Amino acid sequence: MLGSTIIVFREVLEAALIIAVVLGASRGATGRGRWISAGVAIGAIGACIVAAFAGRISDALNGRGQEFFNAAVLLVAVAMLAWHNVWMSAHGRKLAADMRRLGHDVMMGVKPLSAMLVVTALAVLREGSETVLFLYGLAAGGTGQLALLGGGMLGLAAGAALGFLLYKGLVRIPVRQFFAVTGWIVLLLAAGLAANAAGYLNQAGLLPVLSPQVWDSSNLLSQHSLFGQTLHVLVGYQDRPTGIGLIFYVVTILTIAALMRLVSGNRRNTGSGSLATRSMS
Amino acid sequence: MSQFTFSLMVIAGFVLPLSATAAPQAQEYRIVIKNHRFEPAEVVVPAGQKLQLVVENQDATPEEFESHALNREKVIPGNSKANIFIGPLKPGSYDFVGEYHEDTARGKIIAK
Numbered sequence: 001m002l003g004s005t006i007i008v009f010r011e012v013l014e015a016a017l018i019i020a021v022v023l024g025a026s027r028g029a030t031g032r033g034r035w036i037s038a039g040v041a042i043g044a045i046g047a048c049i050v051a052a053f054a055g056r057i058s059d060a061l062n063g064r065g066q067e068f069f070n071a072a073v074l075l076v077a078v079a080m081l082a083w084h085n086v087w088m089s090a091h092g093r094k095l096a097a098d099m100r101r102l103g104h105d106v107m108m109g110v111k112p113l114s115a116m117l118v119v120t121a122l123a124v125l126r127e128g129s130e131t132v133l134f135l136y137g138l139a140a141g142g143t144g145q146l147a148l149l150g151g152g153m154l155g156l157a158a159g160a161a162l163g164f165l166l167y168k169g170l171v172r173i174p175v176r177q178f179f180a181v182t183g184w185i186v187l188l189l190a191a192g193l194a195a196n197a198a199g200y201l202n203q204a205g206l207l208p209v210l211s212p213q214v215w216d217s218s219n220l221l222s223q224h225s226l227f228g229q230t231l232h233v234l235v236g237y238q239d240r241p242t243g244i245g246l247i248f249y250v251v252t253i254l255t256i257a258a259l260m261r262l263v264s265g266n267r268r269n270t271g272s273g274s275l276a277t278r279s280m281s
Numbered sequence: 282m283s284q285f286t287f288s289l290m291v292i293a294g295f296v297l298p299l300s301a302t303a304a305p306q307a308q309e310y311r312i313v314i315k316n317h318r319f320e321p322a323e324v325v326v327p328a329g330q331k332l333q334l335v336v337e338n339q340d341a342t343p344e345e346f347e348s349h350a351l352n353r354e355k356v357i358p359g360n361s362k363a364n365i366f367i368g369p370l371k372p373g374s375y376d377f378v379g380e381y382h383e384d385t386a387r388g389k390i391i392a393k
Contacts, residue, residue, distance in 0.1 A: 007381065054343065055358040063364045066355060130345065133356060134381045137342030140359075199352050205366045212352075212370060223349050242352050 007134050008155025011127040016163025017233045018123040022116045024170040025182045028099040029108030039117040043124025051132035067204035074197035077122045080115040081190035082256045087112050089260035092179045100175055191252040192236020198248035210243025307331040314338040317382035328372040328392040334365040348377035
């Protein structure tokens, strides 16, 4: 039972921390609970489908299907988080002001909430499919149903509890600084996911590693420890990062920060311009 | 704002079309998973080269090959094989585990 508890806890923790950040980042938006719950549900169904087709996904693209799938899932999540931060840099100030003035939730619009729904669904899908595969393996291996269920539920509850604690911690931040803080967390979260994606693309043999281990801080803070794993999810901490992973990390931060600056500058000066074309050129 | 979504997706996804490029040539090393153990549990490989691990899971249940030291993570369904590219490695020892059966499924790559 302990084994299943720990594995389920680890997988759930990653998704729960991301959901906590997403809930924080959409704080004050009317209906965010519904959107994010829908994200969890879609992710859970998706996780079962992905787990059922795990063999097929693995075999796809000359045995590199799993890497491409994971990289794609991560990069879409990065794009959604980036989009959210860019949107917030245009509208966040007004949103926070409205929240303070009205003292209750305000309409945020469908677009930023749907971005958060996608991020939630993808997080649950990725971690959930691994959990389903693992539990399926245990069940097939003859572990008792009750022990399995008990162990899994305990892991789920513990992971969800930590996510809840993080959320409770986040909402203690005063509204005035709140979105600045969540903006930073979303930025680093996105950068960490991009670095993970780089890992999968390198694993598929598509990207060079550049440097296999830029440093090794596993003795200082193991990525396998609870704190190390939490930092891994939230800010992209890796105890033995690769060169390509670090480059993805830094480039993601710089790209999102530049887009955010562009949008908030543009809003002040010219209103809404043709940002997409400018950022592409 | 929807151009944004589009342009970000393009930026984020620009590497995927490169998937047509062939996997690099690399020497193969075979590892079998049986009864939730790696066989061999210790693989000696040359340092400074690209390598390909062919991990064959002979158990009926899925396993996740995971190594923080090698930055690798791959689910291997029951009764199937997975290719994992690693290296070039510096000389040293690199632990890996089967995450779903970490108490028994442990091994290391030794690069010389």
